[in-house]
Amino acid sequence: MLSIRNLEVAIGDKKILNGINLEVKAGEVHAIMGPNGSGKSTLASVLAGRSDYEVLSGEVELFGKNLLELSPEERAGEGLFLAFQYPVEIPGVSNTNFLKAAVNAIRKYRGLNPLDAVNFLKQMKEKMKLVSIDQSLLSRSLNEGFSGGEKKRNEIFQMAMLEPKLAILDETDSGLDIDALRIVSHGVNTLKNKDNAVILVTHYQRLLDYIVPDYVHVLYKGRIVKSGTKELALELEEKGYDWIKEENAVLA
Amino acid sequence: MDFKENIITHFDTFKKKANSPANIGEIRESALNKFAKLDVPTPKHEEWKYTNLKNLLNKVYYLGNEVAITTSNTDKYASFVNQYDEQEANILVFVNGEYVPTLSHIISPSSELIITNLSYAYREHSEAIDQHFSKYAAYEKEAFVALNTAFAHEGAFIHVPNKTEVKLPVILHFIADAHATDVICHPRNLIIVGKNSSVTVIEHFNSTNTPFSTLTNTVTEVYVAENAYCEHYKIQTEESNASQISTIQAVVQRDGRFNNTTVSLSGKLIRNNLNIKLNGENCDVYMNGLCAITGSTLVDNHTAVDHAMPNSQSNELYKSLLDEKSSGIFNGKIFVRQDAQKTNAYQSNRNILLSPTAKANAKPQLEIWADDVKCSHGCTIGALDEEPLFYLRSRGIGEIEARAMLIFAFADDILERIKYEPVRQYAEKIIAQRLGMEE
Numbered sequence: 083m084l085s086i087r088n089l090e091v092a093i094g095d096k097k098i099l100n101g102i103n104l105e106v107k108a109g110e111v112h113a114i115m116g117p118n119g120s121g122k123s124t125l126a127s128v129l130a131g132r133s134d135y136e137v138l139s140g141e142v143e144l145f146g147k148n149l150l151e152l153s154p155e156e157r158a159g160e161g162l163f164l165a166f167q168y169p170v171e172i173p174g175v176s177n178t179n180f181l182k183a184a185v186n187a188i189r190k191y192r193g194l195n196p197l198d199a200v201n202f203l204k205q206m207k208e209k210m211k212l213v214s215i216d217q218s219l220l221s222r223s224l225n226e227g228f229s230g231g232e233k234k235r236n237e238i239f240q241m242a243m244l245e246p247k248l249a250i251l252d253e254t255d256s257g258l259d260i261d262a263l264r265i266v267s268h269g270v271n272t273l274k275n276k277d278n279a280v281i282l283v284t285h286y287q288r289l290l291d292y293i294v295p296d297y298v299h300v301l302y303k304g305r306i307v308k309s310g311t312k313e314l315a316l317e318l319e320e321k322g323y324d325w326i327k328e329e330n331a332v333l334a
Numbered sequence: 335m336d337f338k339e340n341i342i343t344h345f346d347t348f349k350k351k352a353n354s355p356a357n358i359g360e361i362r363e364s365a366l367n368k369f370a371k372l373d374v375p376t377p378k379h380e381e382w383k384y385t386n387l388k389n390l391l392n393k394v395y396y397l398g399n400e401v402a403i404t405t406s407n408t409d410k411y412a413s414f415v416n417q418y419d420e421q422e423a424n425i426l427v428f429v430n431g432e433y434v435p436t437l438s439h440i441i442s443p444s445s446e447l448i449i450t451n452l453s454y455a456y457r458e459h460s461e462a463i464d465q466h467f468s469k470y471a472a473y474e475k476e477a478f479v480a481l482n483t484a485f486a487h488e489g490a491f492i493h494v495p496n497k498t499e500v501k502l503p504v505i506l507h508f509i510a511d512a513h514a515t516d517v518i519c520h521p522r523n524l525i526i527v528g529k530n531s532s533v534t535v536i537e538h539f540n541s542t543n544t545p546f547s548t549l550t551n552t553v554t555e556v557y558v559a560e561n562a563y564c565e566h567y568k569i570q571t572e573e574s575n576a577s578q579i580s581t582i583q584a585v586v587q588r589d590g591r592f593n594n595t596t597v598s599l600s601g602k603l604i605r606n607n608l609n610i611k612l613n614g615e616n617c618d619v620y621m622n623g624l625c626a627i628t629g630s631t632l633v634d635n636h637t638a639v640d641h642a643m644p645n646s647q648s649n650e651l652y653k654s655l656l657d658e659k660s661s662g663i664f665n666g667k668i669f670v671r672q673d674a675q676k677t678n679a680y681q682s683n684r685n686i687l688l689s690p691t692a693k694a695n696a697k698p699q700l701e702i703w704a705d706d707v708k709c710s711h712g713c714t715i716g717a718l719d720e721e722p723l724f725y726l727r728s729r730g731i732g733e734i735e736a737r738a739m740l741i742f743a744f745a746d747d748i749l750e751r752i753k754y755e756p757v758r759q760y761a762e763k764i765i766a767q768r769l770g771m772e773e
Contacts, residue, residue, distance in 0.1 A: 130728050133720075158730035170725040174743025180726070183739065188730035223743075240729060 089140035100304035116301035130164035159191030161247030165237040209242040231262035255289035267292030287319035337391040365483035398430030398519030418756035431519030455491035471583040486522035496528035503534040512546035523554040532563040541576035556584035572601035588614025623652035624748035634663040647678035656692035681711040738769035
């Protein structure tokens with residue numbers, strides 16, 4: 083599904099990613115962990131098409147298409163979804179109108195007719211239950227005045243509505259209390275199937291108790307320095323990141 | 335012949351034709367003398383630094399009442415009058431500043447609302463005229479207020495008696511129609527809201543698109559008595575041949591409320607002066623402004639709120655969306671006098687430049703003499719935020735649509751403050767159409 087080969091990325095003069103290689107297949111859950119500043123969020127942002135970054139070299143393919151040539155909205159149309167680490171507050175744009183515009187833009191990209199109001203509302207009601215999101219939040223402006231937990235739930239709600247092929251969750255667990263974490267994880271697990279894939283970008287192993295990854299990758303100084311299974315995450319939880327740093331002192 | 339000389343030559347004929355009562359005649363003469371002595375503003379005047387009137391003042395204008403509009407041909411104005419989807423309203427129509435009774439209609443009963451052409455009120459409502467006319471808009475220092483006062487003859491006289499809620503709004507349509515020459519007109523309105531009363535007044539400015547220029551120099555005086563409430567809108571949708579210098583002077587008495595929302599969407603050059611004096615305790619004032627312009631339109635909003643007494647509050651939010659080569663100017667003054675303790679005064683001005691050739695100038699001015707007050711002001715000028723744009727696009731929404739959604743939301747923050755639905759919908763529709771949004 084997703085194939086990243088030797089990706090190098092900079093912001094201004096500063097190189098953040100130093101050659102990332104990653105293969106994600108349908109039905110898989112990958113966790114990307116690493117200390118602060120290792121490049122986790124940069125990787126998520128570059129995949130979603132944020133323009134502040136300069137891709138120096140490498141290739142990224144989604145279903146065989148060159149992802150880096152596509153605009154953010156085309157990437158969404160192709161089935162990519164980024165759950166933002168810091169969802170943006172947009173005053174004056176109602177959550178519902180926004181979702182309707184998004185759902186129908188993606189349908190249009192895929193050559194489907196727009197959903198009519200009835201079917202849209204029906205779908206919305208169904209997916210709301212999944213993340214226990216309240217109707218009143220949806221009539222409000224997008225993320226405006228939402229609590230941290232509400233914003234993250236709203237991200238997963240959008241994911242449910244847009245049904246992406248590849249979802250990248252950028253530190254969706256950060257700052258969530260345990261109840262919110264359960265709700266968010268339940269949402270992601272329910273949406274998970276053999277045809278889609280999830281990349282969890284996280285600092286903490288805690289999330290992986292709820293969403294169990296097939297693979298765990300450790301990102302350090304812009305490289306994946308270690309890959310393993312969920313046991314690797316437990317090891318990181320126990321020992322912290324220092325041993326990773328020591329093992330890779332040569333990169334420093 | 336320069337602007338001033340030209341205008342003054344029209345005065346004698348105008349005066350004779352107007353044939354107003356002696357007291358009005360005296361005010362006229364006095365205002366004309368002031369106008370003759372005052373300098374017509376140039377960018378050297380601090381208050382006109384960014385607004386150059388040169389291209390307006392080099393024309394040879396005729397007065398509105400010198401330009402015949404045939405009453406049989408008022409059909410062409412009907413489209414301006416029927417712009418709102420209103421159910422019922424009191425409507426007064428002025429073409430080139432002259433009252434057009436055939437297009438106007440007044441529904442509210444006279445027990446609820448006295449509403450007439452100003453020249454009629456000079457004679458028939460002389461008590462209210464003596465008490466309020468030209469008492470608030472000072473012409474001693476302002477050339478254009480002096481000019482308007484010298485030629486003040488037609489316009490709306492609106493008087494709400496005490497303890498009366500006027501249920502239907504008053505819509506004033508000012509249409510500038512320079513069909514044969516360049517035209518200057520001087521609409522003059524007086525709004526008196528009695529104690530414990532309320533009224534909604536809309537001033538809407540339009541022009542016909544002709545090769546000639548119009549300059550509408552208007553003054554509205556508003557008196558809000560104790561515990562009264564005036565909801566006031568100014569909507570400016572003129573053509574690119576039409577300019578406007580427009581002054582609102584409001585005085586609010588104890589427990590009174592005055593809300594103004596000014597929406598400037600098109601025209602050539604617009605200068606709005608909004609001056610509000612809070613003359614009693616516990617007054618509440620809102621000043622909202624949206625300027626959304628394109629082409630080479632210039633809109634200059636000067637606001638001044640004068641807190642003269644304690645425990646009052648003013649809230650101001652002015653926003654502008656400046657596209658192409660347009661210019662937006664904001665100057666917001668807040669005075670808090672020594673007696674005006676416990677004043678709350680908030681001011682915010684936000685400008686978005688939608689093109690590299692658009693310009694914004696902003697100047698907040700706070701002058702605070704009391705020591706126990708809450709005042710704040712904030713001002714931003716910049717392009718549309720990238721972060722929300724990326725967020726929307728990352729959800730599949732195309733760039734053009736995403737920008738439209740954000741720009742509309744920015745504008746609607748002001749428009750949704752318009753409580754009279756048909757006006758709000760009218761303005762929203764114009765913005766949405768410009769952005770190519772579907773209904």
